[in-house]
Amino acid sequence: MRRLALVASLALAVAPAAVRAQSPIWGSFELGAGRYRPDIDAQPGLGQPLPFGDIFGTGRGWAFRAGISKAILKSPGSLEVGFRTGYFRESGKSLEIVNGQITDTKSGDTTTFNIIPTSLTLT
DSSP, X not given: OHHHHHHHHHHHHHHHHHHHSOOOOOEEEEEEEEEEOOOGGGSTTOOSXXXXXXXXXSSOEEEEEEEEEEEEEOTTSOEEEEEXXXXXXXXXXXXXXXXXXXXXXXXXXXXXXXXXXXXXXXX
C-alpha cells in the first residue's frame, strides 16, 4: 500500500510539469500518391479527336506529391506554413496532322504531358 501511495504522489507531482511543457513539434512532412487523369476531354463542344484520351489513353496515371511545413505557432494550438509540390507524367504517340487538320491516326512521334503542381500552405 505504501508503494502505491508513493507512486501516486510522484505521478501527481510530475503531472503539472508535463502539462506545462511545450510541444516538441517542429512541423510536418507529407508524402502521397494517387491516380490522376486530366478532365479536359469532358468539356462540352469538343469534337474528335479528344485532346487527352486519343493521345495518352483513357486510363489513370500515378501522381506523386510531397510537402513540408514549419510550425510558427505552437500554443494554444498549432499554425504551420509550408510548401507542397507534386509530379504527374504521361507519354503517348502524337496524332498526325493532314492539310492543317488533326486526325485520329497515330504518328511515330512520342509526346509527353507533365504537370508539377506547387502550392504554399497555411494549416
